[in-house]
Amino acid sequence: MNNSEFDDNDELKEHIASINFCDVNHDTDVSITDVELVYHVYKLDTFGAETDTMTDASTGEEFAAADVWALPAQEFHGLWESLVYDSKLKEDTVRFVETALEFADRGVDPHIIGCNRVVLLHGPPGTGKTSLCRALAQKLAVRLGDRFPRARLIEINAHGLFSKWFAESGKLVARLFERVTEIVADRRLLACVLVDEVESLAAARRAALAGLEPTDSIRAVNALLTQLDRLRRQPNALVLTTSNVTGAIDVAFVDRADLKRHVGTPSARAAYEILRGCCTELMVRGSVTPRERVFAINVLEGARFAESEGSRASLRLWAVAREAATAGVSGRALRRLPLLAVALHAPRGLALSLEQFVEALRAALLAHLADAAALAEDCAPIANGH
Template sequence: MVSADISMESQTPAPEERQASTTGAMRWTVHVEVRLKPRASSRFETIRNLVYSYVTSYERLVLPSTLSGWEDIPELLSSVERISVCEAQCPTASLKMEEMVIQAHVYQPSDDDAFEEFSNSSGSRGEDDDTMAASVCELPNRNYEGLWDSLIYAGDIKMKLLDYIHATLVLSDANVDFEEEDGFVVVLIDEVESLTAARAGAMAGTEPSDGLRVVNALLTQLDKLKTRKNVLIMATSNLVKAIDSAFVDRADIIQYVDLPSREAIYEILRTCLCEMILKGIVASVTIPTLKQVQMYELVSKVNGRSDASDGQERSRSIGLRLLALASQCRGMSGRALRRLPVLALARYIGLGNVGLAPGPSSSSAPPAAGRTSPSVSVGIWLDGMEKAVDEQAKEAEHLT
């Protein structure tokens, strides 16, 4: 369970945003994240208004993208680290300004990586249980940066959750209780079935009565938390049928997350490969995006050939091979997919072929004395990945 304390500013739209949303034309909500410097002391609302004025000076925005040019504004230069255009539900890669409703979110991440852990230990002799029951971490936190982007799902699951959370914040702000706590608390219960096992089994005598009391107590506390406008509860489970129906009834959103689709797997493998390239483990090469490789696949089926240049042809070939690998990985979880590069490196690429990388900025420099080549070709990496996938499939057969 994770509790997060977040310093919040009102998310009420600026007058320009309200006017833009009442013209009757279809507009897409576009979220813009503004990360402040650690010691910045400017008011969030001041920064937000400056960013809004700057962003709306664009004729078109690419989704997603990192903006530049705001450094020419002294107030932003002294306080802001980065301005990023993030999620939007629109199906296109860019939007004209008149097609958007901008929502600017200003945040100042914490540099403190300390967090509290709470165990089940009661302190009484002979009954100590050192199993960790919960951890508490202040958010936003730099240690978690990039984690959201690494979550890849089919469809619009991420946007659906973001929109719901944003809507609850707007509704809470509309009826603010000034005696309420300042923080926004997120409670995440992992493997919630361990706390909410169906009470039918306990009533039938197949489960201990303690389990029944735990579920009753949890449901009671959840009902009390409904009066708190600054608390969001999220839960995950791999055993949905084991969860008590009364707990399920209390959920505003029930989202089923299936195993990754071929397209989602491609994006996961692509991000893994790009990370390997960034760290200097794999030699630099351009990896096509999902939309690009889908176009390559379509052209290949229709024409059977490509009129691309040598560099484009190499990128196309790599993308199609990675897409074929994604098809082989159907049925694997995201966690298993992200283990594949390590397995490939350990078993098939060979640790002796990969030395300590000098880093992407100096990848063209010769390796230092005593080091082997700092990177392998993408072809060797793909060979190792394909063999690792075959091995995983064979091992899975023994478990079924």
């Protein structure tokens, strides 16, 4: 069915918001008649996150200890597709988790086959680690909908738990996990627990060693590790964790993770695909006009990057992507470039052509790199202890 057939069919339009094709990343074209299509029908939750707040008994201050999302959620729709990696990171993580959940389902003895259902993604800031965890949880909620008609993503604010309230953190962790235990008790519910910035655990331990609230902070870290250990006995629970500083993660924690993956800054190919998506979006929305074709990276590679009238803008974009990758620009920074490009580096008043936009993108990239270098210089004295 094509788009207009869908648009003309009132009955379909009344019941279906969209039809998405996914997991179709093949190096060559695949004919639809040669593949088996697997359908998942689902309804997105539009209520947003429910925030579990806690009050610190000693200070009376309230803070968000966890966010609980019913999945699949409207907020995470399209997130999986928006993440671009020049490796099998996405495919590998989803296959790992599906296999681990299947083992749990079959009752595979964890004493014989080690399996904690704990994933650790580590790497520099802004490389999509948190987004990938959320997108993975959403994907599983859709793909495993038959087995788990309900799914929740519980995002634990580890930084909040361990940054200020050392004295009360142990008790807060215990209280928080009472709630998690309630959720996980429903065996037909898939519970994905996301602990962002797990390096805060190690920081808490270090603070303990330095003599700050020693027993309490160690107790808090141990409480969290014990609770996570309990979770692994639940066949419907999955623990997803992220860290920006690999060397600083608590050793006890690293040991518990079955799958540890480094998530780096985008390669030139990935950067190109991210920027290409940005060009398409701005052309669809009319901010860049007229609509022109920006070739997929495998098409450019297939043509050995040959220059022609039709490929000029794509090749300029490829040059920008290569510059960004060489400088190690993060995915987060790349996604900000288009706005900066249009706002600060594009000619004003006139309709913006694709070629002008790509030039503006390059100017925005150079400005970003200059800012980053200046910031690093300003921060150097601080890092050196001056």
